[in-house]
Amino acid sequence: MYNNAGIPGNLEPTILSAVAENFKQVFDVNVYGAFLGAKHAARAMIPAKKGVILFTSSVASASCGESPHAYTMSKHAVVGLMKSLCVELGQHGIRVNCISPCAMATPLLRNVMGMERDAVEELICAAGGVERGSA
Known part of the structure; x- marks a missing residue:
């Protein structure tokens, strides 16, 4: 099961400008959606004793400061969910992983x-320390 659903939410550059409803919406899609997808996939995979659950996280889960707080926090949570599920589902032959593009x-x-x-x-390349067109 590949769980790729995600939204960035509003571009709220500071904690003071953050809107609680935006935060909740980002978490509902990015984290709660990932949780529900994994739960339903596990229902089919555990009896089969095999399967793969793959999440899309983000580079924001490893490198902060370039993305809105809600998005960054949600992608950290997806990595945490993946790690937790590895422990639980690995004993049933199910691999759980995520990519962080x-x-x-x-x-x-x-x-x-x-x-x-x-x-x-240009902004993406500058954030990564790469000159555009040099990769």
Whole structure:
């Protein structure tokens, strides 16, 4: 089961500007959604004694400061859920893992940032210490 659902939420740059409802919505989709997906997959995988559950986290789970607080915290929680499920489900032959990709200038990210593709790619490269076009 591949759980790839996720939303960035609002771009709230400070804790003081954070809106509780946005935080709740990001957690409901990114964390609670991941939990529910894993729970229902485990129901089928445990009796079969095999399976794989894969989550998409984010580079925000390992490197902070570039993403909104709610998004960063939710992706940390996805990694925590994955680690916890590894212990529980591994004994049933089920592998649990997550990938944590860096940002991509997708339409979703471009819309959230309100920027054109080239500008978003420049920011992503600068955040990673890479010159655009050198990879």
